[in-house]
Amino acid sequence: MAIQKKNAKARLDKYYYLAKEKGYRARAAFKLIQLNKKYSFLQNSRCLLDLCAAPGSWMQVAAETMPMKSLIVGVDLSPIKPIPRTISFQDDITSDKCRATIRGHLKSWKADTVVHDGAPNVGTAWVQDAFSQNELVLASLKLATEFLAPDGTFVTKVFRSKDSAKLEWIFKQLFAKVEQTKPPSSRNVSAETFYVCRGFKAPKHMDPRFLDPRHAFAEVETAAVNNEAKVFNPEKKKRKREGYEEGDYTQFHEVAASEFIQTGDPIKMLGDLNRLHFNQENNGDIALAALDKLPETTEEIRLCCQDLKVLGRKEFKLLLRWRLKARERFGFREKKTDHVGGSAEKKAAGASAATKGVAGEEVAMVEPMDEELKLLEDIQTMKDSQSKVERKKRKKDNERRQKEVVRMQMNMVTPSDIGIEAGGPEGSDATFRLKDVDKDGGVRKQIVRGRMIASQALETKKPEDEDEEGEAEDEDEDGDQLERELDGMYEDYQERLEQRSTKVAAKRARMKARGEEEEEFEGFDEEDAGAETDASSDADLMEDEEDGYESEGERGEIMTNLQPREQKGELSGRAASFFQQDIFKDIPGLDDAEESEVELERDSGVDVASGSPSQELKAVDISDPDQDDEMDIDQPYENESDIEEVKTKPDEESWEERTTRPKSAAETEGRPNIDIITAEAMTLAHALATGKTTKTQLADDNFNKYSHRDTDGLPEWFLDDEGKHSRAQRPVTAAAAAAIKEKLRALNARPIKKVREAKARKTFRAARRLEKLKKKSSDLAEGSELSEKEKAASISGLMAKAKKTGVKKRKSVKVVKAVGHNKGAGRPRGVKGKYKMVDARLKKDVRGEKRAAKRNKR
Numbered sequence: 052m053a054i055q056k057k058n059a060k061a062r063l064d065k066y067y068y069l070a071k072e073k074g075y076r077a078r079a080a081f082k083l084i085q086l087n088k089k090y091s092f093l094q095n096s097r098c099l100l101d102l103c104a105a106p107g108s109w110m111q112v113a114a115e116t117m118p119m120k121s122l123i124v125g126v127d128l129s130p131i132k133p134i135p136r137t138i139s140f141q142d143d144i145t146s147d148k149c150r151a152t153i154r155g156h157l158k159s160w161k162a163d164t165v166v167h168d169g170a171p172n173v174g175t176a177w178v179q180d181a182f183s184q185n186e187l188v189l190a191s192l193k194l195a196t197e198f199l200a201p202d203g204t205f206v207t208k209v210f211r212s213k214d215s216a217k218l219e220w221i222f223k224q225l226f227a228k229v230e231q232t233k234p235p236s237s238r239n240v241s242a243e244t245f246y247v248c249r250g251f252k253a254p255k256h257m258d259p260r261f262l263d264p265r266h267a268f269a270e271v272e273t274a275a276v277n278n279e280a281k282v283f284n285p286e287k288k289k290r291k292r293e294g295y296e297e298g299d300y301t302q303f304h305e306v307a308a309s310e311f312i313q314t315g316d317p318i319k320m321l322g323d324l325n326r327l328h329f330n331q332e333n334n335g336d337i338a339l340a341a342l343d344k345l346p347e348t349t350e351e352i353r354l355c356c357q358d359l360k361v362l363g364r365k366e367f368k369l370l371l372r373w374r375l376k377a378r379e380r381f382g383f384r385e386k387k388t389d390h391v392g393g394s395a396e397k398k399a400a401g402a403s404a405a406t407k408g409v410a411g412e413e414v415a416m417v418e419p420m421d422e423e424l425k426l427l428e429d430i431q432t433m434k435d436s437q438s439k440v441e442r443k444k445r446k447k448d449n450e451r452r453q454k455e456v457v458r459m460q461m462n463m464v465t466p467s468d469i470g471i472e473a474g475g476p477e478g479s480d481a482t483f484r485l486k487d488v489d490k491d492g493g494v495r496k497q498i499v500r501g502r503m504i505a506s507q508a509l510e511t512k513k514p515e516d517e518d519e520e521g522e523a524e525d526e527d528e529d530g531d532q533l534e535r536e537l538d539g540m541y542e543d544y545q546e547r548l549e550q551r552s553t554k555v556a557a558k559r560a561r562m563k564a565r566g567e568e569e570e571e572f573e574g575f576d577e578e579d580a581g582a583e584t585d586a587s588s589d590a591d592l593m594e595d596e597e598d599g600y601e602s603e604g605e606r607g608e609i610m611t612n613l614q615p616r617e618q619k620g621e622l623s624g625r626a627a628s629f630f631q632q633d634i635f636k637d638i639p640g641l642d643d644a645e646e647s648e649v650e651l652e653r654d655s656g657v658d659v660a661s662g663s664p665s666q667e668l669k670a671v672d673i674s675d676p677d678q679d680d681e682m683d684i685d686q687p688y689e690n691e692s693d694i695e696e697v698k699t700k701p702d703e704e705s706w707e708e709r710t711t712r713p714k715s716a717a718e719t720e721g722r723p724n725i726d727i728i729t730a731e732a733m734t735l736a737h738a739l740a741t742g743k744t745t746k747t748q749l750a751d752d753n754f755n756k757y758s759h760r761d762t763d764g765l766p767e768w769f770l771d772d773e774g775k776h777s778r779a780q781r782p783v784t785a786a787a788a789a790a791i792k793e794k795l796r797a798l799n800a801r802p803i804k805k806v807r808e809a810k811a812r813k814t815f816r817a818a819r820r821l822e823k824l825k826k827k828s829s830d831l832a833e834g835s836e837l838s839e840k841e842k843a844a845s846i847s848g849l850m851a852k853a854k855k856t857g858v859k860k861r862k863s864v865k866v867v868k869a870v871g872h873n874k875g876a877g878r879p880r881g882v883k884g885k886y887k888m889v890d891a892r893l894k895k896d897v898r899g900e901k902r903a904a905k906r907n908k909r
């Protein structure tokens with residue numbers, strides 16, 4: 052079957068995909084399924100004949116639906132791949148050979164149902180398509196009359212054309228019930244329709260002309276066409292559902308403009324033609340030459356004649372007026388309009404589209420249109436166009452609102468979107484009419500909760516209601532509501548970000564595994580931030596930062612309180628107790644204190660190890676505790692990595708490594724041991740160390756335009772954004788950057804925690820085995836019954852066994868070639884355990900690669 056390549060993608064609709072999914076060979080399957088759903092003819096059929104069956108989807112449906120052991124025979128010009136429980140062959144259904152073959156397959160049987168979905172080379176000229184389609188239908192009907200059982204069903208596809216009525220008439224002569232239907236899966240753009248003819252009358256004798264296309268489709272007079280309607284409503288073009296005019300297979304029609312002047316039916320001409328030309332041939336058309344020279348034949352007229360199909364009402368009138376003037380000039384006598392009230396007066400050319408023919412000609416009359424009528428019509432047109440514009444606008448508004456609501460429901464609206472969109476329905480400056488909202492946590496939570504109600508209200512509101520309410524509502528109310536929504540949505544946005552973070556998810560899973568109660572992430576409420584001294588929450592924040600998620604919401608609050616290391620989660624509870632065993636004492640690389648430091652460094656940019664348990668530390672201002680307040684002041688807009696307050700709790704020291712770790716010089720002196728790991732911090736440290744800056748200077752520097760910002764009432768998303776981009780830029784020296792780079796390189800060179808853990812586990816197992824071995828061998832050695840030789844043999848046996856247990860045998864994976872019965876889904880026959888399916892191509896490729904590798908070796 053020829054498929055138009057053009058628009059091929061657009062043809063891939065849901066039925067296409069459904070067919071693919073269900074394993075039908077064509078989407079056409081659904082047509083039969085839907086037809087059968089409506090008329091249930093398959094269930095009761097024991098024998099079916101499918102005419103034009105390739106690729107076979109109807110046969111598949113029939114095989115599925117008809118009772119077991121039914122006879123299904125399909126024929127097509129194209130080959131049909133075998134379908135279980137069916138018979139198919141290749142032939143032309145119009146041929147006698149095909150009839151004979153069907154007879155051979157059916158033997159004495161009669162078909163309960165004959166289906167026909169034939170489509171001859173669709174895509175060529177429409178009229179030809181329709182005709183051959185109708186011929187096919189007649190051919191299939193012929194076969195049906197021969198092979199159908201009395202009371203049988205005939206289902207056929209018919210292309211809507213002027214002949215379909217004739218076909219319907221024929222069907223009605225042969226069947227008790229004839230219904231025309233178009234199943235939903237048949238595309239609307241397609242002219243195909245289906246006839247389900249039930250109750251075959253099985254006449255004993257039939258006039259052969261009955262099914263002869265030449266007789267069946269004999270011409271019938273068609274009704275007169277309303278040309279005026281065609282011309283005066285040019286925009287309402289009808290599709291050529293009935294195909295082209297007989298003998299007229301071109302779509303472009305043009306005549307000389309002079310013909311238009313001479314014609315008695317100018318309206319028809321304007322409706323039918325594409326162009327009026329002024330091309331004069333050599334032997335010349337005098338009328339055309341004269342017309343070409345007329346002053347009335349203006350440039351505008353010529354332009355209008357160029358393409359009649361794009362003209363509107365106004366242009367058609369212009370052409371008709373021009374025609375009348377030309378006729379007047381050429382001395383065509385206008386026929387006295389006896390039939391219009393006997394008046395002979397000429398109608399004003401411009402006032403109406405009335406046209407009159409040459410004396411004695413048959414004239415197509417168009418009702419005269421007087422000034423008043425014209426005016427009324429113009430007013431109506433204007434009104435129509437205005438209301439159309441309004442309707443369009445209203446529709447657009449509604450759609451936008453709907454979209455907004457849906458997006459809000461789906462949490463797709465980001466804060467910036469909201470601002471922009473709010474500018475529409477809430478007023479052009481809605482973003483700038485935001486009012487301060489009490490940022491107190493309690494109130495805030497209510498607000499957050501309120502936003503859902505607000506958005507629900509928004510959702511249920513009809514656009515019209517919205518408009519009315521919008522007018523009635525106080526502007527302040529609008530602002531409040533909008534801000535509430537903004538805040539609420541922002542909360543949501545933050546939460547979603549949080550949830551999306553795989554790191555956080557992993558952390559939660561870890562916590563769950565440890566049996567710790569998962570803390571619900573509440574967003575970055577100021578209240579929370581202020582009260583947040585809880586160590587685990589701080590850990591959350593640090594992990595967030597590591598993810599690239601900056602928690603500016605906490606600015607102005609203490610960012611990096613260190614929680615006890617056990618809680619921080621470097622090791623799971625089980626792992627921690629596991630590694631605390633004595634056996635790990637001397638294993639290098641298992642220093643969790645170090646590890647925590649590394650993580651901490653990564654998080655905060657400052658590596659801190661407390662010298663004394665309760666000491667409060669500052670990254671930069673190391674020694675002067677009085678600087679605390681000054682440093683805190685600047686935190687809202689400072690890089691946290693530069694200045695961080697780190698609190699440690701006494702119980703932190705319970706970590707064994709901490710106590711055993713050799714203390715640094717700073718620690719022994721009671722000063723905090725601070726390792727600087729960001730280039731900015733290093734630059735500052737250098738500056739301090741080299742005396743380029745002083746503590747006081749540093750503190751002074753922290754009073755800048757970024758400190759003491761009035762953040763009250765500002766939306767959180769705005770603060771977040773500000774925090775990211777509007778902050779002091781600290782200088783970084785090349786030496787500091789190089790030092791940090793070197794440091795990080797050294798850090799990165801260390802194996803990751805998992806590797807260290809795995810190695811340690813391995814060592815542990817080996818040590819345990821050794822321990823057992825020692826015990827056994829000492830038992831053996833002490834046993835007095837055995838001779839020395841026997842003892843030695845047993846010990847070496849034990850040693851060999853211990854060695855073996857260390858090496859795990861990998862289970863072999865069977866490789867199965869995907870050919871023959873192994874090609875389908877599921878486990879290949881006779882294969883147990885793990886297997887890997889390979890196809891011939893893959894196998895060949897692998898072999899090829901091996902060969903190439905071998906060649907290269909040589």
Ligand SMILES: C[S@@+](CC[C@H](N)C(=O)[O-])C[C@H]1O[C@@H](n2cnc3c(N)ncnc32)[C@H](O)[C@@H]1O
Binds near residue numbers: 104129169171
């Ligand atoms: C729309 S397809 C049929 C699809 C089929 N019902 C199915 O479900 O797979 C139309 C088929 O009519 C076949 N056809 C057209 N003219 C034919 C003819 N004279 N004899 C047999 N088959 C014909 C074409 O080869 C084409 O495969």
